[in-house]
Amino acid sequence: MAKPKAVMTSTELRLRTCIECRQRCEQDKLFRCVYGDRGAVIDRIGAGRGAWLCGVKCAQQALRTGAYAKAWRVEVDQNDLGEMIRSEVFAGTERV
Numbered sequence: 001m002a003k004p005k006a007v008m009t010s011t012e013l014r015l016r017t018c019i020e021c022r023q024r025c026e027q028d029k030l031f032r033c034v035y036g037d038r039g040a041v042i043d044r045i046g047a048g049r050g051a052w053l054c055g056v057k058c059a060q061q062a063l064r065t066g067a068y069a070k071a072w073r074v075e076v077d078q079n080d081l082g083e084m085i086r087s088e089v090f091a092g093t094e095r096v
């Protein structure tokens with residue numbers, strides 16, 4: 001009899017680390033930000049290196065600490081980031 005295959009029910013696979021507070025969360029609870037032609041945008045499925053954030057608080061803090069540049073390994077336009085953080089995707093999340 002064949003051994004039952006390991007069932008991938010573990011959430012471990014879907015965990016992502018917030019680039020700012022390093023907290024690990026399920027990816028659907030985090031925001032994925034990518035930096036590309038459109039500047040910094042929140043995009044769950046888009047191509048490019050993703051920077052995961054757990055909320056607007058970390059999004060703002062990461063702006064001060066330079067965590068985006070580390071995550072994306074590029075120089076990032078602060079204005080682009082400011083716009084992304086103010087975007088409506090973050091609206092309704094935790095206020096600082």
Ligand SMILES: [Zn+2]
Binds near residue numbers: 021054
């Ligand atoms: Zn965080």
